[in-house]
Amino acid sequence: MxxxxxxxxxxxxxxxxxxxxxxxxxxxxxxxxxxxxxxxxxxxxxxxxxxxxxxxxxxxxxxxxxxxxxxxxxxxxxxxxxxxxxxxxxxxxxxxxxxxxxxxxxxxxxxxxxxxxxxxxxxxxxxxxxxxxxxxxxxxxxxxxxxxxxxxxxxxxxxxxCGVMAGAGAAMNTGAVRRGESVAVFGCGGVGDAAIAGAKLAGATTIVAVDVEDRKLEWARQFGATHTVNSKETDPVEAIRALTGGFGVDVAIDAVGHPKVFEQAFYARDLAGRVVMVGVPAPDVRIELPAIEVFGRGGAIKSSWYGDCLPSRDFPMLVDLYLQGRFxxxxxxxxxxxxxxxxxxxxxxxxxxxxxxxxxxxx
Incomplete structure (x- = not known):
């Protein structure tokens, strides 16, 4: 049939x-x-x-x-x-x-x-x-x-x-955000806001949302951002360091996939911090960073495939949390x-x- x-x-x-x-x-x-x-x-x-x-x-x-x-x-x-x-x-x-x-x-x-x-x-x-x-x-x-x-x-x-799992998983699975950590999310569309919600769920206490549109930054606050930065008006790396005692965040998430944004995320993290790319880059773009900076900062640079999720594990869990009013x-x-x-x-x-x-x- x-x-x-x-x-x-x-x-x-x-x-x-x-x-x-x-x-x-x-x-x-x-x-x-x-x-x-x-x-x-x-x-x-x-x-x-x-x-x-x-x-x-x-x-x-x-x-x-x-x-x-x-x-x-x-x-x-x-x-x-x-x-x-x-x-x-x-x-x-x-x-x-x-x-x-x-x-x-x-x-x-x-x-x-x-x-x-x-x-x-x-x-x-x-x-x-x-x-x-x-x-x-x-x-x-x-x-x-x-x-x-x-x-x-x-x-x-x-x-x-797709998008919500990719963002939440970038924070919870790939970035492995822990209780009390600080997080910056660059790009506050659906994926970025899901990363913010995931970071909040994981127990992050400082969550900085970065975007070029005030409307999106207001959305980000609804999902758990504790601070917002409009990167058209303010250097986001300097702003994030100012919000974290001069050190940078434990986890920086690029939800855009643009080389400049990734560079900002890279420099906005603390020593031994984690950088996660979950935004999808165009096929022809390249990222260039000084090798000594990659070496000297330690930590990890990760890409996030589908939020590194296992659907059979993560979908029912997030639905249960949603039904409890927590996601x-x-x-x-x-x-x-x-x-x-x-x-x-x-x-x-x-x-x-x-x-x-x-x-x-x-x-």
Missing amino acids: TYEVKGVVARSKGAPVTVETILVPDPGPGEAIVDVQACGVCATDLHYREGNISDDFPFLLGHEAAGVVSAVGDGVTDVAVGDYVVLNWRAVCGQCRACLRGEPQYCFDTHNAAQKMTLADGTELSPALGIGAFAGKTLVHSGQCTKIDPAAPATAAGLLG PLDEFVGEAIGLDDVEEAFDDLRRGEVLRSVVVLDK
């Missing part, structure tokens, strides 16, 4: 997205179909549309999603029909060298569905991050489905699928929209007018 649903498609580089009929096949071995309830509009989807990730057009966009499993293929035992899930784009294989050494969060051979969803004329679609969830149904590998408490609304829970997922949701509104949501995202627009599939 083939299912017909509506989905948001990017047909060519830079062209406005279109809502089209998508054909979703029955799940094969190891696969599952998820009826999508809500899906966040992430900057990664815009990067796909702009051709900044690959040129495998047409793309079925959307990946920050929650919904209900409606069908499973042969051999699937980890999820069942009726399970409420958040989708993830790193379904671990269990067999690669990272998995076998007990570090599945670094899995080097993650799974996606083997079959392709298509347009009505048979053209194969490339699903964004192996998910493609701006659609009524999507086909994924069963390992991409993470069961969570159904008490969490899909509009909030789905955001764990503010609802605060990331700026507006609920329909499939027809995704192109406008991209414009809002570029202008920094909303943390997350969320597509609700019954709209």
